[in-house]
Amino acid sequence: MIRAAVIGGSGYIGGELLRLLWMHPEVEIMAVTSRKYEGKRVEVVHPHLRGTGLRFSRKISGDYDMLFLSVPHGESQKIIEEYMGSVKIIDLSADFRLPQDVYEKYYGTHERPELIDRFAYGLPELHREEIKKADYVANPGCNATAVILALYPFRDMARDAMADVKVSSSAGGKKENLMGMHAERSNVVRVYRAWKHRHEGEIFVQTGVRCPLTIHSVDIVRGVFATVYFHADTNEISLYRRMYEVYRDEIFVKIVRERNGIERYPDVKYVIGSNYVHIGATYDAESRRVILFSAIDNLIKGGAGQAIQNMNLMFGLAEDTGLKYLPLYPA
Ligand SMILES: NC(=O)c1ccc[n+]([C@@H]2O[C@H](COP(=O)([O-])OP(=O)(O)OC[C@H]3O[C@@H](n4cnc5c(N)ncnc54)[C@H](OP(=O)(O)O)[C@@H]3O)[C@@H](O)[C@H]2O)c1
Known part of the structure; x- marks a missing residue:
């Protein structure tokens, strides 16, 4: 023991x-x-x-x-x-x-x-x-975990990456503060930090990508959801192929790609209470934009x-x- x-x-x-x-x-x-x-x-x-x-x-x-x-x-x-x-x-x-x-x-x-x-x-x-x-x-860090696991397979092609991260109230810890009170914290979709969030350092060290983060507080108790954007000449099949190659043997990384059902892209709702990360991707050929999604239970x-x-x-x-x-x- x-x-x-x-x-x-x-x-x-x-x-x-x-x-x-x-x-x-x-x-x-x-x-x-x-x-x-x-x-x-x-x-x-x-x-x-x-x-x-x-x-x-x-x-x-x-x-x-x-x-x-x-x-x-x-x-x-x-x-x-x-x-x-x-x-x-x-x-x-x-x-x-x-x-x-x-x-x-x-x-x-x-x-x-x-x-x-x-x-x-x-x-x-x-x-x-x-x-x-x-x-x-x-x-x-929790935000860093969500972003790094999404970005890592694409670190060689994501030089202009940036991420929008939505975080739950438990991510801030138990300390008392006015903005954490029910009347102030519930129903929010609030910019917590527009730039220079501390987890950018971890993302850079682990992936080599300087990925600015904009962090939003949202009205959930648990969960972190990251959306990562960058430009590249690719297609959706190649994006998924890379993710499968990198994470094929990973127990806790689940790749979400569904045309039907209620989880077509990763969703915090379906990882709560578990050690799983759900990741997914999409591609818009017209704007050459890759969009990655990543959902975890922050705790x-x-x-x-x-x-x-x-x-x-x-x-x-x-x-x-x-x-x-x-x-x-x-x-
Ligand atoms: N919340 C998340 O989602 C999350 C995710 C990943 C990592 N983390 C990190 O994990 C750590 C804990 O996070 P948390 O959210 O649990 O924070 P928290 O709710 O604020 O709890 C931190 C605890 O540390 C204790 N503490 C503070 N200073 C101490 C000291 N000098 N010696 C001994 N105990 C001390 C306090 O307990 P007493 O005052 O009762 O001793 C307090 O309850 C932080 O570094 C945080 O950044 C948090």
């Missing part, structure tokens, strides 16, 4: 980690921290975890083999060294995803740049062999599920152990 511990267990990703780890057949949860809820049962903040018997502590104590750090960016780099040594670590923040110069362009000064090279980038579809050998993994393939996929690789388990559930429907 893998003995797991979670730091930052009171957040949305922390809660999702606990839910998925609880159901994982090879994992025992040894400890989960929250400073705010120290000593309290987890259902105080995660009512869906009632019955697990888990309780928050302020610090981790006891033995464990696998640590998930689920704290805001900037915080991991302050606390991580205390835990480096005999355990494997997956950091879900942005702190170790990027080379120092790219990190500092988007996030400001890095306090521990000498540690960055010790981390593998935790996107299994691109870095599986590195992750298998790694002790430390930096889990990708699973965009966060906790992908972290568990990485943990499975780090411990030599089948990659889909504990992740074999299909999406919820209807959701």
Whole structure:
């Protein structure tokens, strides 16, 4: 059994980690921290975890083999060294995803740049062999995961790519803010960031494409949907052929191409509750425009599920152990 511990267990990703780890057949949860809820049962903040018997502590104590750090960016780099040594670590923040110069362009000064090279980038579809050998993994951002998986097969032809990304409310974490209040957040289709979103750095490092992102907040609780545009001389069959070639053996990448039925292009609605990414494409010959689509559950393939996929690789388990559930429907 893998003995797991979670730091930052009171957040949305922390809660999702606990839910998925609880159901994982090879994992025992040894400890989960929250400073705010120290000593309290987890259902105080995660009512869906009632019955697990888990309780928050302020610090981790006891033995464990696998640590998930689920704290805001900037915080991991302050606390991580205390835990480096005999355990494997997956950091879900942005702190170790990027080379120092790219990190500092988007996030400001890095306090521990000498540690960055010790981390593998935790996107299994691109870095599986590195992750298998790694002790430390930096889990990708949710928007970055959606865009990179769509763009990667076309990275040689998508020089002028740009993406429109629609994000759910849970992608922003649990912190309280006025714009997150029900009266302000429900029914929105709002520009969250028009340009220079931080995940552009990850997309550039992973694909070589400088792909500007425009991020919209939309009225869903879970999910990220990316639409990527670029110009090329191609056709739809070639686009799909490339996607099939790159992702043929990938368990969690599903290519959507339907003429009938209710999901003709990827749709967030049909990935919710799962570790799957649905990708698809179309082509307009007149404008020479390729349009790619990508849908994920931000808390699973965009966060906790992908972290568990990485943990499975780090411990030599089948990659889909504990992740074999299909999406919820209807959701
Ligand atoms: N939400 C998503 O869709 C998503 C997807 C991918 C990656 N991520 C990343 O995953 C991380 C967690 O995201 P989230 O959405 O769960 O955020 P969140 O809801 O804001 O939760 C973060 C948790 O970290 C704890 N924390 C903060 N500073 C800490 C410190 N110095 N030491 C220990 N614990 C600390 C807080 O718990 P206490 O105050 O109770 O201790 C808080 O509940 C972030 O880096 C985020 O960018 C999020």
